Amino acid sequence: MQRLAVDPRPDWRERAEELGFAFHTIDGQPYWCEDAAYCFSAAQIDELDDAAQRLEEMSLDLVEDVVRRGAYEPFRLSDTACAMIEESWRRQDKNLYGRFDFAWAGSGPPKLLEYNADTPTALYESSVVQWEWLDSYCAHCDQFNGIHEMLIEAWKNFGLWGHRVHFTCVRDHAEDIGTVDYLRDTALQAGLETGRIFVDEIGWNGKRFVDLVAKPITVLFKLYPWEWLLQEGFAGHIGPSGVRMIEPAWKMLLSTKALLPLLWDRFPDHENLLPASFEADxxxxxxxxxxxxxxxxxxxxxxxxxxxxxxxxxxxxxxxxxxxxxxxxxAVEMPCFDGFYPVLGVWMIASRACGLGIREDNSPITRNSSRFVPHLFE
Incomplete structure (x- = not known):
């Protein structure tokens, strides 16, 4: 694994905007960066792929165990939330996507930092934007990036024919809107009927949720965390309405940091896990x-x-x-390249590892101002 110095394309902003990538710059600073790229070997990509797939299987095993035993206490969830989780898991509701974030310098086992299982962003840049960059920069190189094709395939397997899939997020947030628009586009490419609505526009007619023209909302993709959703005034209607939620309610068991100590307890000393606990000592x-x-x-x-x-x-x-x-x-010693600390985000689509997005910062903690840097492998 190397961090390469790269000459940015002089028209990179125009290219990004032609792709519909409106949030390439945040607060006047580049969020999408072309002055560097991370380079891997094919074997290293395989290692990341395998680690993410193992962790996904371990996570699903944990969900099955929690639901079977009714062991919800560590998650600090309401009785309503727990009932929704149980119903969702027993219905075998399908999930769409998630992202495992790793600390790794290319040798030894990748170490899991966290699992963004409910509302991960940085999807469009991981999928379309860095692929367009690769085609321009190094056409003979490859990239860990089957995200777009896997999303389309996943939508086809949801069994949503005859439904309109509504996509929702908060208004006035460019990154969330861009992510939702991209996911909606992949659903359209899969042949589904779609609509977009902001969270504050969702209505209730006494029996079901409705959109702005009073059409029933039967399937809702929400880029809006479950813990926020359950605090909304309409939260009590979610279960009785029969609306199908994406991500499904059972993802609440994977979308909080409580997952980390529970995975460690269930799979102690696993090579891809860091020791974790609910107790500092x-x-x-x-x-x-x-x-x-x-x-x-x-x-x-x-x-x-x-x-x-x-x-x-x-x-x-x-x-x-x-x-x-x-x-x-x-704490794990975060890898540092040229003064930057990368976090490697492996994307899961329908529980299958299929892509990599890298964000870096000049400190070990990745935050909303951290840069996105493309990658390749040879």
């Missing part, structure tokens, strides 16, 4: 505290072996209100 040496529902690095603190704070990212309001809902994970 259970992790020796340098460690990281992570809020159950944190995203984009919010609320994460890295502690040195002596307990002093090495780095901390402020938390969001809802994280601060649940300050006791933390997990602790053994």
């Amino acid at each position: 259970a992790i020796r040496g340098a460690r990281v505290s992570k809020p159950f529902w944190g995203r984009e690095g919010a609320g994460i603190t890295r502690l040195a072996a002596d307990g002093s704070i090495a780095e901390a990212v402020p938390g969001q309001a809802e994280i601060a209100e649940a300050a006791d809902a933390m997990v602790w994970q053994q």
Whole structure:
């Protein structure tokens, strides 16, 4: 694994915008970066692929065990949420996508940092944008990137013929809107009928959810976390309405950091896991505290072996209100290339590993301002 210095294409912004990639620059700084690229061997890509696939199978095994035993207590979920999870899992509701984030420098086992199982972003740039870059930069090279084709295939296998799939997210958020528009496009390419609606536009007619023209919403893809959804005024209608949710309710068991200590308990000393616990004292040496529902690095603190704070990212309001809902994970020495710390995100589509997106920062904690850098392998 290497970090290559690359000459950016002089028209990269225009190319990005032609692809519909509107959020290539954030707060005046490039989010999509072409001044570098990560290079892997084919064997290294296979290692990442295998690690993600193993972890997906382990995660699904954990869900089955939790539902079978009714062991929901560690997740701090309401009775309503637990009932929805159980019904969803027993119906075998299909899931669409997720992303495992790894720390890895190309040798030894990749180590899982977290699983973004419910509302991962950076999808469009991982799929279409970096593929277009590769075609321009090195046509004879390859890329771990079957995301687009796998998404179309996954939609075809959902059994949604005769339904309109509504896609929703919050308004005034370019990244979320871009991700939803891309996923909607893949559903259209799969032959499905679709519609788009913002979360605050979803209506209720007394029996079912409806869109702005009073059409029933029978299938809803939501780029909106389940924990937020369950706080909405209409949350009590989700189960009785019969609406089919993507991601399904059982993904709540995989979308919080509670997954990390539970995986470690179930698969102790697994080569792709870091020791993790709900108790700080259970992790020796340098460690990281992570809020159950944190995203984009919010609320994460890295502690040195002596307990002093090495780095901390402020938390969001809802994280601060649940300050006791933390997990602790053994700190891993993050790889550093040219002063940048990459996190390797392996994409799962319909529970199959099929692509890689890399974000890097000049500190070990990846956050919403971190850069996206393309990759290739030879």
